[in-house]
Amino acid sequence: MSDHKASQRQWGPEDYWRVGPIFVRKRLALLLIIVCSVVVLLVFGLPFRTSNHADRDIPAYRYNDPELAGISDLVQVLDADGQVRYVGEVAAGAYTGRGKVFDTAGELLYDGPLVEGVYEGADAKVYQSGILVYTGEMAGNLYEGQGRRFAPDTGIVSEGQFSKGFLEGEGQEFYPSGALLREGSFSRDLLEGEGAEYGEDQTLLREGTFSAGLLHGEGREYTASGKLRYEGQFWRGIYHGHGELYNTLLGVRSAEGTFVYGRLTGQGTIYHPSGQLLYTGQVCGERPRADAFLGLSLEEVEAAFTAHWLLYSCEGITAFVYPYFNLMFITESPVPLVSPAQMEEEAQWERQELLDALEQPALEAAETENDVPEDAEESGEILDTPAEDESGMDGGGSEKDGAEEITAKMAVTYASAASMEPPPKLCEDETLSPDADKREIIITQVLSYGQPLPCAAQPESGFISGRHLIGWREWFSDFAAGEAVWDVSVRQSGQFIWRFTPWPLAQAEEYVDELLAEYAGVETMTVGKEDKDMSLWYQAAKWREGP
Structure with missing residues (x-):
């Protein structure tokens, strides 16, 4: 107890x-x-880094240790602070064989073969801040041969042949996600020769001949969605030379010609989204260069455009309008317009008038022959008739005088019919006269409504150069743009023809401001609308007058 x-x-x-x-x-x-x-x-293991990479079973030597010069074995070399800087094989004291190299902070820099202290050989690994940045062959401390490089700042991986530290020859580059970025022939890390570039979703963006990483020569450029945008010649990454632009929505060709520093300039061809040819001639961007037609004829304008023009006429001014391009070609030359139906009606009216005039003398003669005096009929007297002469002709002089009288009356009738005007009628089938000489219809002005004139001189400032009364330019531009037209009546007189008739002045005159610019003898007038956006109303160009 x-x-x-x-x-x-x-x-x-x-x-x-x-x-x-x-x-x-x-x-x-x-x-x-x-x-x-x-x-x-x-x-x-230990939750902290050891002060060095020393291995108690591997002999350790200091830098410049005399004993190290005679060693050919696996060793570790320490710096003055006792930090391990090398672990690996040496031959006669030199780093030769496979080994690891560390920096002063103990971070691994290199793991692979060395020859007398130089990185050289296959299956080498290079590190940067503890991150593996290269795996492959080395020579002279540089990437040389087949290898794989990783860029920590961008995450891009490069694979292929390396030379003097650069990707050189056939190779590939990949996004951080592993998707292909570039492939082809490289020089100093840039595409050189045939190659291609892709989006991260593997959509083809560019392909063709590259120089210094840019398309240079024949190539193709695509949108981010993979639609072909351009095919042709490049110069340092921009369109330069002969090429074709494509409508990226419909996938059809939209323009073709010579490009200069990224812009279609000079002789070119423009197509409709349906693929139909619209224009062949001087171009600027993807529009016809309208000012190139100043001084040319309507025949030359029609030869360049495949679509039919619309004709606006107002008090001696005629504009040939191509709505697809928002362009007008204006002339002050006489433009004869005819109406086939009206011409036929006028001809019928003249013929009828002539027939009526011819029937009138015959009726008068009949009435004269039938007109017998009443006193002669009542007395039973027979009027004397002219006796036949020896030749058997009776009253020859009288017959001759009657024929001459009829001929004179017919002449008067023709003259009367010709001088009479047909009743006025509004025609709806008016067209350009087949007898019109299109070579004589000269273009004196060009106008672009709602858009700037391609390649025309543009005003350098908003300084107003002058003012003018609202007139045919404003009316034509508004009507072509589908806007309301004031102070003028518009009547369609044919399939392609509209006639503008100004109203009598019933209110105060209206003026608009104009800005003028001039280049190479061509004067450009810019007129804006006085709305809150000061949008462009139109631009017109003509040869500058005077010296």
Whole structure:
């Protein structure tokens, strides 16, 4: 009994830790902590970096250690601070064989073959801030041969042949996601020769001949969605030379010709989205160069455009309009317009008038012959008739005089019919006269409504050069743009023809401001609308008058 009590007194409250309602013996808890710590160290190692990479089984030498010169074995070399800078094979003291090179902070820089301290050989690995940036062949401390490079700042991976540290020859580059970025022939990390570039979704963006990473020569350019945008010649990444532009929505060719520094200039061809040819001639951008037609004839304009013009006429001014391009070609030359139906009606009216005039003398002669005096009929006297002469002709002189009289009356009738005007009628089939000489219809002005004139001189400032009364330019532009037209009546007199008739002045005259610019003898007039956006109303160009 006494021994049992002594035993109970040996384990008192001071020998336990109370954790809530549970009492844990201190010795047992300490033992569990020690065991858990040992297990963590065995599994995960030390939670901190050791001061060096020394291996107690590998002999260590200092830099410039005389004994190292005679060693050809696996060694480790330490700097003056005791930091391991090299672990690997040496031959006569020089780093030769496979080894690892570290920086002053202990970061691994290189793991691979060396020859007398120089990175050289296959299966080399180069690190930067602890990140593997290259795997492959090395020569003279540079990437040389087949390899794989990683750029930490962009995440781009390059694979292929390297020379003097650059991707040279056939190779590929990849996005950080692993998708192909570029492929082809490289020189100094840039595409040189045949190659291609892709979007991250593997959509083809550019292909063809490259120089210094840019398309230079024959090539193709696509949109981000993979639609062909341009095919032809490039110069340092821009369109230059002969090429074709494509409508990226419909996938059809929209323009073709000579490009100069990215812009279609000179002789070119423009197509409709349906593929139909619209224009062949001087171009600027994707529009006809209208000012190139100044001084040319309507025949030359029609030869360049395949679509039929619309004709606007107002008080001696005629505009040939091509709505697809928002362009007008204006002439002050006489433009003969005819109405086939009206001409036929006028001819019929003249013929009828002539017939009516011819019937009138015959009726008068008949009435004269039938007119017998009443006193002669009542007395029964017979009027004397002219006696026949010896030749058998009676009243020859009288017949001759009657024929001459009829001929004279017919002449008067023709003259009367010709001088009479037909009743006025509004025709709806008016057209350009087939007898019109289109070579004599000269273009004196060109106008672009709603858009600037291609390649024309543009005003350098908003300084107003002058003012003019609202007239045919404003009316033509508004009507062509589908807007309301004021102070003028517009009547369609043919399939392609509209006649503008100004109203009599019934209100104050309205003026608009104009801005003038001049280049190479061509004067450009710019007129804007007085709205909040000051949008362009039209631009017109003509040869500058005077010296």
